[in-house]
Amino acid sequence: MDNPDIKEYFTTYLKRKKHRITPERFEVLEAVIANNSHFDADGLYLQMKTNGSRVSRATVYNTLDKLTESGIISRYRFGERLAKYELMYGGEPHHHVICRVCGKIEEFSDSRVGRLARDAAATMQYELNDAVLHIFGVCPDCTGQNDLP
Amino acid sequence: MDNPDIKEYFTTYLKRKKHRITPERFEVLEAVIANNSHFDADGLYLQMKTNGSRVSRATVYNTLDKLTESGIISRYRFGERLAKYELMYGGEPHHHVICRVCGKIEEFSDSRVGRLARDAAATMQYELNDAVLHIFGVCPDCTGQNDLP
C-alpha cells in the first residue's frame, strides 16, 4: 500500500515549517505507513533497526513529533506511560475501546462525540482543539475469564 | 475539611483486601484530602516531605495505587507521561477540559457521555468499565496570545 499523497503532504509541511527534507524522515514515514495499526516509538525504532535501517532512535522520536504536528499521525496515551501512535492521514475520526485484560485496542465512531465536545468547549469558552474518548472495559474474548482472584 | 467517612471507607477496603492498616497509608490519605485539586504522585511526595513527613516515595506510590483501586481517587493521564490523580470519593462523575497553552485542567459534566459509552460498549460487546473524555483546547485566558510564531 504505497501512498504518494502522504509523502507529498509531509514534504509540503516540512517546507512550510522550514524543516529539512531528509531521507531519514521519509524512512520513518515509510515505516509508519507499513505499520498499519497502533504502534509505539521505541517499537518502531527497533523494527526499523531489525529491517536494516541505520536511522537513530533520536531521529525516530524527532520525526514522530513532526508527523504528529503535521497531523499525519496522532499520539495517544491509553492510561499507560508509553505513547501510542496511529496513522491519521485520510482516515475517519474515531475513538478507542481498550480491553483492560488483554490490552487490545479497537476503534469505533460516533458523531455524537464531536457534537458533545463542541458543546463543552462552547460552554467553557474554550477554543476547541481535539477531543479524546477512551472507553475501558473487558472485550468479548476476555469476559468469563478469572476476574477477581 | 476533615472527612472521617473517607478514612473509614479506606479502612474497610484495606481490611477486605487483607492489607495492613498503617499510619503511613493514612498520612498519604490525609495529604491527598488536603490537596483538593489535580496532583501528581511525586509532587505529593515532595509536598509531604516538605511538611516534615518521613513517608518514603515508594510508600506514596504504593498507597496511591491502593487508593485508586479502592475508588477513593482516580488516576488520569492527560497526554503526558506523568499520571495525575484526583479525589473521587463522594464526587460527581465528570470529564476534563485541558488548556493546551497553560495546562490548566477544568471539569465539566454531561450525562450524554455515559450514555454514549454504554452504547459503544454494547455494540462492541465489551463489558463497560470506565469512560474517559478529555477535551483539549485553548482556554479563555490564553486565546488571543501568540499561537503561531
Place this chain on the structure above:
DNA sequence: ATACATGCAAACTGTTTGCACGAAG
C-alpha cells in the same frame, strides 16, 4: 557556506523494585 539534522551515548523523569529492618496482625 552555514545552519540544521543526524547518530551516539549519556542524562533525565516518573515509576518500580530488591533488600534489610520494623511494625501490624
Place this chain on the structure above:
DNA sequence: CTTCGTGCAAACAGTTTGCATGTAT
C-alpha cells in the same frame, strides 16, 4: 512470632538532550 509494609537507594523504561559530524539548502 510471622508476615507484610516500610525506607532507602538503585534499577528501570520511555523519552530527551548535548555534542561532534554530516548534509540539505
